[in-house]
Amino acid sequence: MTFTLAPWRDTEKWLDPFRMIEDLQEEMNRLFDLSLFGPSRSTGLFEGAWSPAIDMHESGENILVKADLPGMNKDDIEVYVQNNTLVIKGKKEEEKEFSEDGYVRKERFYGNFHRAIPLPAEVDTNNVKATYKNGVLELVFNKKEEAKAKQIKVEVK
Amino acid sequence: MTLLKTSEHTDSKKQQKRVVAPLVNIHETDKEVVLQAEMPGLTKEDIVVELKGEELHIVGHRNVEEPPKGYTTLIKERFPFEYRRSFVLHDVQTDKMSARYDNGVLTITLPKAERLQPKKITIS
Numbered sequence: 001m002t003f004t005l006a007p008w009r010d011t012e013k014w015l016d017p018f019r020m021i022e023d024l025q026e027e028m029n030r031l032f033d034l035s036l037f038g039p040s041r042s043t044g045l046f047e048g049a050w051s052p053a054i055d056m057h058e059s060g061e062n063i064l065v066k067a068d069l070p071g072m073n074k075d076d077i078e079v080y081v082q083n084n085t086l087v088i089k090g091k092k093e094e095e096k097e098f099s100e101d102g103y104v105r106k107e108r109f110y111g112n113f114h115r116a117i118p119l120p121a122e123v124d125t126n127n128v129k130a131t132y133k134n135g136v137l138e139l140v141f142n143k144k145e146e147a148k149a150k151q152i153k154v155e156v157k
Numbered sequence: 158m159t160l161l162k163t164s165e166h167t168d169s170k171k172q173q174k175r176v177v178a179p180l181v182n183i184h185e186t187d188k189e190v191v192l193q194a195e196m197p198g199l200t201k202e203d204i205v206v207e208l209k210g211e212e213l214h215i216v217g218h219r220n221v222e223e224p225p226k227g228y229t230t231l232i233k234e235r236f237p238f239e240y241r242r243s244f245v246l247h248d249v250q251t252d253k254m255s256a257r258y259d260n261g262v263l264t265i266t267l268p269k270a271e272r273l274q275p276k277k278i279t280i281s
Contacts, residue, residue, distance in 0.1 A: 070261030135197030135261015
């Protein structure tokens, strides 16, 4: 196997020890970035090998959820609401056209993921808008009529 | 998506974002090298694949939309990024390079140089 692709490196830096330390620091920062902002790796027994990053926004009427799920088939994503908890789970399959021994580098996560997030209000589960585009799952929930924000006047005596 | 072959690309117009290296898979067969980079939440227009000599540079600008007016944020784990990663290419036909972006994954296909491709020799 020939390594036709290698991480880019400025070769002139090699002989300078201070630059090498700088390089090491850069590399550490890169790894740190990967672990902080990349898909999180969790080791929980009932959690998957990876878990998607999520945003949740709430208005008086709706709850908006976005999840980063790169490289999925949309049929492999399962979304449901149980006991007012939103569950997003699924399995990321490896590309079938790639043989295991052909990998020169393999950093992407595969396998099961599972994420459960309590919803801030009761939602109408029959009326959820779900789209998957550019690797991002977007969900729009309508709050149940009784859960919608009500203005309650409190009289202060 | 733009496939640039010069070093013309500058990105001064965008605000400073955190630079993050995308997770990458590189797969090699007899005929080609396929590089995949996970960059969710971009559009084709946000990605620049640039070739400078033997260096392949991938840049992706990820914007995370603010919620519409009237929404309050309860969970915030997704951030705007500047995806950046570079590689050195050897023995590939860069003029036959192709790139596509599907479901948040950038896939770059690089056919190997002719001389490296396996050739069947028929015995006469």
